[in-house]
C-alpha cells in the first residue's frame with residue numbers, strides 16, 4: 119500500500135497527507151480549491167497552524183496536490199476521503215461534498231483499492247451512499263472489489279498534546295477484510311491503538327457518540343451557568359469543586375456558545391438519521407437548543423449590566439474580542455462570535471471586532487484601537503492574546519462593562535477598577 123491519495127486537504131486531510139508523506143508513502147492530495155493546491159505544492163500551509171506550516175515546509179515536493187481526479191485516483195492503492203460534511207440552514211446533513219468526491223473517485227478507482235471515509239457521517243451513510251455509487255461502476259464492496267471502510271477523523275485543531283500521530287483510531291469496514299486492510303493502513307502511519315469494530319455502522323456511530331457526548335455536557339454546564347447567575351454562584355468555583363471528585367465527574371465549561379464543524383454539527387447527523395428511523399432524540403435536540411441560545415444569553419448579560427447604568431445596546435459602542443470558534447486558531451465555522459455580532463447590530467449597537475488570528479474579519483487593526491473605540495466589551499473567544507491582556511488597559515480606555523464569554527478574565531481585578539463584570543455563570 120504505497121500510493122495514497124487524500125481527498126480534501128483541509129483541517130483533517132492536510133495533516134493526514136503530511137503524516138503519510140513523513141511515513142514514506144507516495145502521497146497525492148485531491149483538492150478542488152486551486153489556491154490551496156498551489157500553496158501546498160509550494161510548501162505553504164493554506165491553514166494558519168504553526169505545526170502544519172512547519173511540516174509542509176519540510177515536506178515540500180513530497181505531497182503532490184492536484185485538482186483533477188484522473189491525475190491521482192487511478193495510481194492510488196489507498197484513498198482517504200476527508201471532505202466537509204456540514205449541515206444546511208435547517209440543520210439537515212449536507213452530503214453534497216461527500217457525494218461529489220465519491221462520484222469522481224468511483225470513475226477512476228482501480229480494483230482492489232482501499233477506500234476509507236474519514237468525514238463524519240451518520241450511521242448507515244456508507245452502505246446507503248458509497249456502496250451504491252461504487253456499484254454503478256460495477257464494483258461490489260461486499261465482494262471486496264473495493265475495500266470500503268470508515269475511520270472517523272479525530273483532529274483537534276491546535277492541540278499539541280493529542281495529534282494525528284498519537285490519537286487512537288477506530289475502524290469498521292463493509293467486510294472483515296476491509297476492516298483488516300484499513301487497520302493495517304492506519305497502523306502503518308500512527309503510533310497509537312487502532313481498534314477494529316465489527317461493522318462500518320459501529321465506526322460511523324462512534325464518532326457521533328463522542329461529539330454528541332461533548333455537546334450535551336457543554337449544554338449541561340450552560341444551563342447550570344444560567345441557573346447559577348440567578349443564584350449569584352460562581353460556576354467556575356463549583357466546577358473546580360466538583361472536579362475534586364476523582365471519579366464520575368468530567369469538567370466542561372460554560373461559554374458564549376458552541377461553534378466549530380464538529381460539536382455544533384455532528385449531533386444533527388444522528389438526530390436526522392434517527393428521525394428517519396422513527397426515533398426522536400429529545401435530549402440531544404434540547405442540548406443543541408441550549409447551546410444555540412448562548413449567544414443571545416451573552417447579549418442578555420450585557421443588557422443587564424447596561425441597565426445598571428441606564429444604557430441600552432442601541433447606540434452602544436461594543437468591542438467583540440474574538441471571531442474564531444475556539445482559542446488560538448483561525449477557524450470561524452459556526453462561530454458564536456458571528457451570531458453575537460449580528461445580534462448586537464440588529465439591536466442598533468456600534469460593533470468593533472478584533473481577532474489576532476483573523477485580521478481580515480476584524481474591523482479594527484489591533485486591540486488598542488478596539489479598546490479606544492469601545493465603551494463595553496464582549497470576550498467571545500479565549501485566545502491567549504486576550505487571556506493575558508493587561509487589564510489596566512481597560513481602565514485606561516475607560517471601558518465601562520465587560521462580558522466575559524469564556525470566563526477567562528480576572529473578574530476581581532476588573533471589578534476592583536470599578537468596571538462592571540459578568541461572565542457566563544460568573545458574577
Ligand code: SAJ
Nearest residue numbers: 271272273274336370371373375376377378380381443444
Ligand atoms: N466549548 C465550550 N465548553 C467546553 C468545551 C468547548 O463551550 O467545555 C465550545 C468551544 O468554545 C467551541 C466549541 O465548544 O466553540 C467546540 O469546542 P471543542 O473544544 O470541542 O473543539 P472542536 O470543535 O475543535 O472539537 C474537536 C473535536 N475533535 C474531533 O471531532 C476529532 C472534539 O471531538 C474534541 O473533543 C475537541 O476537539 C477537544 O476535545 O478539543
